[in-house]
Amino acid sequence: MPVTTVHTDPEALTMTLVAEVEAPQARVWRAFSEPAQLERFWGPPGWPATFTDFDFAVGGRAQYAMTGPTGEKARGAWEFLRIDPTSGFEVIDSFVGEDGKALTDMPSMRMVLSFDETGAGSRVTSVTYFSSAEALEQVVAMGAVEGSRLAINQLDQVVADLRAYSAGKGTQTEILDDTHVRITRLIDGPRDLVWRAHTEPDLMKRWLLGPDGWKMTVCEIDPTVGGRYRYAWEPVDAAMGEPFGFDGETLLIDAPVRMVTTEHMTDTDYPATTNDLSLYEEDGATLLTLLIEYPDSETRDMVLATGMTEGMETSYQRLEGILVS
Structure with a gap:
């Protein structure tokens, strides 16, 4: 499985995930920048994501919903702050309601995704920055560490030729x-x-x-x-x-x-x-x-x-x- 570490730093107010993927950087970039690819791994098992909007440009917005086994929805949205083709992008990641507006009782986070070439393929690094210790604790209590691990561990099937x-x-x-x-x-x-x-x-x-x-x-x-x-x-x-x-x-x-x-x-x-x-x-x-x-x-x-x-x-x-x- 590609994820090697997921850890939180209460002093830096960050959650960092690192994954090693046996695929070139360009292929990993496709997996994260095309909604049809993202839908195969962004939600953890049992909660697959469906992207309803994906305006992949600085200032653009993506919106998705993860659907649980009885039809319940967990919705999120990204606002793209920076895009560096093939090497990464940066977003504001928010919990949203059915109307697409950010939920006032949930934190919004800055998430930086980086893709680097390695001798065996590519390294994916995701760093999420929180505004406070309370926000970090709230998201971790919701299962974000294990959920992220399970979700990104699906990436190896996405970047490989299935046959x-x-x-x-x-x-x-x-x-x-x-x-x-x-x-x-x-x-x-x-x-x-x-x-x-x-x-x-x-x-x-x-x-x-x-x-x-x-x-x-x-x-x-x-x-x-x-x-x-x-x-x-x-x-x-x-x-x-x-x-x-x-x-x-x-x-x-x-x-x-x-x-x-x-x-x-x-x-x-x-x-x-x-x-x-x-x-x-x-x-x-x-x-x-x-x-x-x-x-x-x-x-x-x-x-x-x-x-x-x-x-x-x-x-x-x-x-x-x-x-x-």
């Missing part, structure tokens, strides 16, 4: 913290088809089967906010295991980009998880990202120990075969 970055890796599982796991898989097929494969029962029954020897017996989906779904599987040979299933509710839908659902093992008292699925297409391939929020680390470890990653990889291989056909 080259994912070649031979299959399904990847990353533990982000005690309650969050991120699963990524590059699917060789367009986003619209991958979305259909996750929302149309006839397609899902052909690929979402886990290890060989299982069949999907129930696939009921209402892909609308507040809608319910139910899945069930059983082994072809009863000696392979017991039938099981999941049910849940759709919390957020943004076709064909993002879908957030709860997931509960049917007929059990196990706690539910929140599953945040997002799809990004590049060059005819789709990067599938599934962010799973568990109630605690014990539940997380119990689920991972079941061989979940291997079962998902088998299913995704089937999905690619279906998309090719």
